[in-house]
Amino acid sequence: MQSFKLTSWNIENADKLLDAVVSEDETAKRKALMRLDAIREEIAEIDADVLQICEGPNGEARAHAFFDKVAPDYTLVVRGTEDANAYGMKGAEGPFGRQWIWFLIKQGTPISGRLLHIDAWQQMTEANSGGAHKEGKWAISYPRLVEDELHFDVENQHSYWRHPQVLLLEVDGHFCEVIGLHLKSKHTGTAIEGDVNDAAFFEDRPKLVAELIKDRTKISTECADVRHYIEQRFEADASAPIIVTGDLNDGPGKERIEQRFMYHDLLGALQGDVFFARRFLNHALFDVEEDERWSVHFQDKLDPGRNPHILLDHILFTQSFTGNPRVVPFAFKAKRGGGKVEHEVHHRVTGQRPKYAMTSDHRPISMVFERR
Numbered sequence: 001m002q003s004f005k006l007t008s009w010n011i012e013n014a015d016k017l018l019d020a021v022v023s024e025d026e027t028a029k030r031k032a033l034m035r036l037d038a039i040r041e042e043i044a045e046i047d048a049d050v051l052q053i054c055e056g057p058n059g060e061a062r063a064h065a066f067f068d069k070v071a072p073d074y075t076l077v078v079r080g081t082e083d084a085n086a087y088g089m090k091g092a093e094g095p096f097g098r099q100w101i102w103f104l105i106k107q108g109t110p111i112s113g114r115l116l117h118i119d120a121w122q123q124m125t126e127a128n129s130g131g132a133h134k135e136g137k138w139a140i141s142y143p144r145l146v147e148d149e150l151h152f153d154v155e156n157q158h159s160y161w162r163h164p165q166v167l168l169l170e171v172d173g174h175f176c177e178v179i180g181l182h183l184k185s186k187h188t189g190t191a192i193e194g195d196v197n198d199a200a201f202f203e204d205r206p207k208l209v210a211e212l213i214k215d216r217t218k219i220s221t222e223c224a225d226v227r228h229y230i231e232q233r234f235e236a237d238a239s240a241p242i243i244v245t246g247d248l249n250d251g252p253g254k255e256r257i258e259q260r261f262m263y264h265d266l267l268g269a270l271q272g273d274v275f276f277a278r279r280f281l282n283h284a285l286f287d288v289e290e291d292e293r294w295s296v297h298f299q300d301k302l303d304p305g306r307n308p309h310i311l312l313d314h315i316l317f318t319q320s321f322t323g324n325p326r327v328v329p330f331a332f333k334a335k336r337g338g339g340k341v342e343h344e345v346h347h348r349v350t351g352q353r354p355k356y357a358m359t360s361d362h363r364p365i366s367m368v369f370e371r372r
Helices: 014-021 026-046 061-068 119-126 208-234 254-262 265-271 345-350
Strands: 003-010 051-057 074-076 102-105 111-115 137-146 149-158 167-169 174-182 242-247 313-317 332-341 365-372
Touching: 003 174, 003 313, 003 332, 014 026, 014 051, 014 061, 026 061, 026 345, 051 167, 051 174, 051 242, 051 265, 061 074, 061 102, 061 208, 102 111, 102 167, 102 174, 111 208, 119 208, 137 208, 149 208, 208 242, 208 254, 208 265, 265 313, 313 365
Parallel strands: 003 051, 174 242
Antiparallel strands: 003 365, 051 102, 074 102, 111 167, 137 149, 167 174, 242 313, 332 365
């Protein structure tokens, strides 16, 4: 095998789409079938060897039913159980419990994969955190509104709604791993009303401030947990070949809330410390044209002047996929110019269809790794 292509795609509420396909409402069913066909065509056009999906169906049976329709040339990697705990998914009946992370492998390729046990992830994050992260939970502190006054709560815990899934991947006999993520959303359910440019906007809305900081704190600690896993892998393998991919619900740079309250951006924290260069993660879109480096169109209500083209979906990889002479190289390296957002394919597939058949509100992102 001379190269392999990895693609990450948030297909937007696939579980709900699966419900609509069998709806008794014939109009809803017809529209759902058209969208299903569009997703099938987009996956075929992308032609990835390894496909990581966010917002996939809830549970193995529904995932098989869905991907048999939209990805018939792929094998779904499963654990062999309908137990949501085996996947680390919570709130199966809630909105986030219906957004699972899945991996698919193109049939007929010398590629195979299995899933890391959730226990193994939690043992490694516990070890690297010195016990601060234990059994998938960790302490977290954030503000809380009590009788119109902000208080700081220090005795809280957080854990994933959508636990990372790790694909133990063998490509033509060479082992690496792919960490599939869909981190917590930073958007609060509190209504945003009034003039966001008002100098006293945040001062007059303590509940909103508390919710914003809480949600950003939670996603930041999820990012820290991922980094604990990566750091522990490096303790055993100084040149660990690891790819991190998925919908991080954040991108490069500080948004208005980070500038005001948090002072950091998530992606920088996940990539690692550049002073420990062997453990630093490179970004697949590093050499992509800047104007093309976005995966969703989203108008931020709190920052209306911000460019609505936002990069939320990412592929990052360790130094073993680069030309760094200080690490043991993986058999495949990141191809120069091999990363891209699949804008062309997405436009070609959706441009001929009505709005209700739009495949997703996210564009797929891809990276090609070529044999050294």
